[in-house]
Amino acid sequence: MSLDRATMDERVPRDFETLRATILDRRESLPKRIAQIAAYALDNPDDIAFGTAASIAASAGVQPSTLIRFAQQLGFDGFTSLQQVFRERLRERNSSYDERLQALRAKAEGAAGHRAIFDGFVAAASTSLNDISRTLDDTHLEDAISLLAKAETIYVLAKRRSYPVASYIAYALGKLKIRNQLIESAAGLNAEMIAFATPADAVIAISFSPYAPATIEEARSISEQGVPIVAITDSSFSPLAQFAKVWFEVAEADFAGFRSLSATMALAMALTVGVGEKRRDTGRKRKG
Amino acid sequence: MSLDRATMDERVPRDFETLRATILDRRESLPKRIAQIAAYALDNPDDIAFGTAASIAASAGVQPSTLIRFAQQLGFDGFTSLQQVFRERLRERNSSYDERLQALRAKAEGAAGHRAIFDGFVAAASTSLNDISRTLDDTHLEDAISLLAKAETIYVLAKRRSYPVASYIAYALGKLKIRNQLIESAAGLNAEMIAFATPADAVIAISFSPYAPATIEEARSISEQGVPIVAITDSSFSPLAQFAKVWFEVAEADFAGFRSLSATMALAMALTVGVGEKRRDTGRKRKG
DNA sequence: TAAAAAATGAGGCAGACATTCCATTCCAAG
């Protein structure tokens, strides 16, 4: 009988997240002083990890014995076992971002089956986001948004691997009620579409090595019509860069031969929403 | 004179990096046992942070007194002060992943101009990747890949916001020479396309709330033909889930009203490449 | 090779530690 209860209570939280959930779950039913410690523990987990029972108790404003009762109430056999969980958290919290990425890559190598592939792509995406977050030039961003915000129609130009980004931009611009034209290759009417563009419009062109010849060709011809181009590409030597008024260099990490799109995606979203916001602002100013 | 030396030696390393540098610097001139501890300390910093002098000494294969001598040689007045440095390291590794995300979000709020928007999308993407990395079920992944690998043709079904992912899957499947059919809404021939699908085929369907009615309708009719569906959606209550043989719940973070696609993208890439690998493997087996 | 110096091992000690126990206080049910 008492064994039954003991067995039930022995579902001791072994990782910090479970512990946290358990505490939050029982919060209402905890006695005052125990609740006081519970709150302190969740607010200052590092102190629990490093402190002694006495020092923690003093910081939390309770007696050491209460601390131990708290631990026991959670199913631990004493403060020390509770503390282990808080220490594990610090160990496993794979600390610095770079270390985390390394761990993710290691995991991708070590993981069994197709999980490894998935981990690899997550690692590639994280790396790419990290890189672009460091390297993106604020001025370029501002310039690109100004340029695009002034355009009557925004043409979106991308093929193959970049096409998903282009289709997302088109979708988002549409949702923001910004006139845009996605230049698809399917219909074979690209040349005609491009012919409509004027210097009052603008282009977002996306292309990565190996650059789709069609994209380059279309970018060239559209720039010769005096239409300003914002380019997203992967190197300063990219043929796109020479046609562009503003261009972004985005270095995407790859895995299994497939490059991530996460950084490009984030940039695309920022451009789109940035343009939307800029238009709202200037529109408001004109009215006011 | 002895005071002079004392003063010099009192340049105690207070942060881990300095300490590390000091140890590496003096490595050559350290006595054997001390060097043994030094190596252990740099290799297992977490153990130093949490262990007791006795336990660490045992792990490193030396006497506790040697550990203390090591600390003193570095200018600390005992093992405890040395340990503080290792503990600080764990605390101050401010760049824990979660904290980094928080910092990024804070940056997004604080940053001037459109940089804030960009940071916001990067943060959303990182959060999403982090979440899916924790929550993705390996078994589902294996099941989905097996299912798709057996398909004669893989149909890819997605509208609106999910469409970029679908177009990427189609692109990647094509590159891997896997027969696939992207079901687009433009041409209005979806019903006819769907009619071709047989139980020997398979579908990847992607839809998030608010679910595009067309996607749901198409998923229903295709599942009634006995074609197995792998669904990527955002909740267990999603209408897609009920038609699917395997389904993934992907929670994407959002910013400025636009949800990230990074987690969905990573999953899509893993599925695609996973299928490609599985087919190569089974193909090889059949031949051999 | 002999002597001196440095390094090491091991036992011992004082203090701090987590924990337990018991007296007291609080609170709710009757």
Add this chain to the structure above:
DNA sequence: CTTGGAATGGAATGTCTGCCTCATTTTTTA
């Protein structure tokens, strides 16, 4: 208001801690 039980505070306890000391071994110097 009384009473029973839970919650709490604080001191007692035995273990384990870091650190020191001293005997022994190893290395260096002459």
